[in-house]
Amino acid sequence: MQRLARMEEKEGSLHVAMFPWLAMGHLLPFLRLSKLLAQKGHKISFISTPRNIERLPKLPSNLSSSITFVSFPLPPFPNLPPSSESSMDVPYINQQSLKSAFDLLKLPVTEFLRRSSPDWIIYDYASHWLPSIAMELGISKAFFSLFNASALCFMGPPSSLIEDFRSTPEDFTVVPLWIPFESKIVFRYHEVTRYVEKTEEDVTGVSDSVRFGYSISESDAVFVRSCPEFEPEWFGLLQDLYQKPIFPTGFLPPVSEDVDGEEEDATWVCIKEWLDKQRVNSVVYVSLGTEASLPQEELVELALGLEKSKVPFFWVLRNEETLILDGFEERVKGRGMVQVGWVPQVKILSHESVGGFLTHCGWNSVVEGLGFGRVPIFLPVLNEQGLNTRLLEGKGIGVEVPRNERDGSFDSDSVADSVRLAMVDGGGESKRANAKMMKGLFGNKDENIRYVDELVGYMRSKGSSH
Known part of the structure; x- marks a missing residue:
């Protein structure tokens, strides 16, 4: 047969x-x-x-x-x-x-x-x-x-x-x-x-x-x-x-073989070692994609917001982005990790210590994040990312960082409040539950x-x- x-x-x-x-x-x-x-x-x-x-x-x-x-x-x-x-x-x-x-x-x-x-x-x-x-x-x-x-x-x-x-x-x-x-x-x-x-x-x-x-x-x-x-x-x-x-x-x-490879081993070993020290569902993974960069002043507000939130974070920056902020990495040492260049995103999102994903809301990243039930925090940058944000928010999935309607600017407080709402505050409980439910559909x-x-x-x- x-x-x-x-x-x-x-x-x-x-x-x-x-x-x-x-x-x-x-x-x-x-x-x-x-x-x-x-x-x-x-x-x-x-x-x-x-x-x-x-x-x-x-x-x-x-x-x-x-x-x-x-x-x-x-x-x-x-x-x-x-x-x-x-x-x-x-x-x-x-x-x-x-x-x-x-x-x-x-x-x-x-x-x-x-x-x-x-x-x-x-x-x-x-x-x-x-x-x-x-x-x-x-x-x-x-x-x-x-x-x-x-x-x-x-x-x-x-x-x-x-x-x-x-x-x-x-x-x-x-x-x-x-x-x-x-x-x-x-x-x-x-x-x-x-x-x-x-x-x-x-x-x-x-x-x-x-x-x-x-x-x-x-x-x-x-x-x-x-x-x-x-x-x-x-x-x-x-x-x-x-x-x-x-x-x-x-x-x-994505499946595991999509992300395996010797060249990433050294990077992953270092990241995994840090993630292993964090509590389950406590870390927010921060990545805004590979195509567009935030202006320097917004990178600074994002950094200060992550610092103010008191939530553990892993932040990946593009190669050409530089974060000029005196003493930032020293102040968040142990609680926050900043990595410049390529990282194995799927492996990071699959790690049990990661609970949230501060994302530009590109559809690829949405699929990867919700495939593991990670609650999204939206900071759309270009293309159709704003439309994806409205779609997900309309379904009670995730939190959008408030911004100026005309110029798109935001401040560190709006970042900190959004991260806390998504990750730890009682008011975000339904958002976290909805994201976990999505794992059964997206993954x-x-x-x-x-x-x-x-x-x-x-x-x-x-x-x-x-």
Whole structure:
């Protein structure tokens, strides 16, 4: 019986090409989905640039023959420092240049698809030019959204994205006309304006709105990294807005092999030694992502707020960020640890002493934090992070650091109060309980497999038009 099942699986196996955007928060979920597909007997060609492929965790031996990494050098482009291949290598003001360099991969990717003739190409929002190429080559195509359903609904139907009709910051601070039910999922003024001015000098290429519009409109199906159990009304609306098959992938929670590696051992040993000395659920992990930096004055307020909170914390800073605050590390010694550079985030979040996560609320980090039941403290910085914050707050999950509506500034007291409310105060008990409940949804690997099974069933039925 088992042999028959294996034979059937082999006969129905697909060749799937994966093409994520050049950001670790996109590469890793694409790789996670690749592994789940490979476990089901499908062949994967994972396309990216050399340095990004090197950064990915090593494949488990049982999947190494099923997943092939296809490497294309990123063409040089003005404003990009040498060897910049990921959003984490490039200052935020130059992100559009990175997208323009990414667009120059069109020719080698087209040649690869023509040569290898996969059944499916699963692609990201940035490669708006890819679906039309896939159609010419007779390859089925799916847009894989690493944004949740509510954020996609706020962005709107493909036609409005392609027209890029929202032109003022105020347009983004109100509920769009196409949302037929009550919603508080909107941007704050500062979340829209703060980084716009910084990127205006670098308006090369195609806007994100247009990229999303074509990626969605020209796809055969849309895969979404979320599930209807978590945001039922938004999945229903998304179906109406897109008028095409929508498949949840589940949350794709990371698994242990995603984060193992010799190179991180020394860093992890040092961090684990410190975490082991802290009480269970007592530490707040602080990380604001790899793409945008806070201004120095806000870094100082964040530091002073963590100090004032009296709550143990582990704070990871980006390489180029420096915290100039006399005596800070000495004053928090033993209670607070500051680490500069890369850290194994999933391992830290999985440690029993960690109870909370002060986060920029990128969807990847939300999934990782809630997958371990850690209560989030929100400090959104850019992209759709403000929308994620409103979604979670509306469900009674987490605490947002209060900020000035216009300029986004905050002070140390608002940080301290938010951390204490989330971590220790009686008023935050329900927030902590709700976050723990989310572990059963966000960290549920079995449920995840069920969604991927349904998605594979669709992909097999559609096949490709070779």
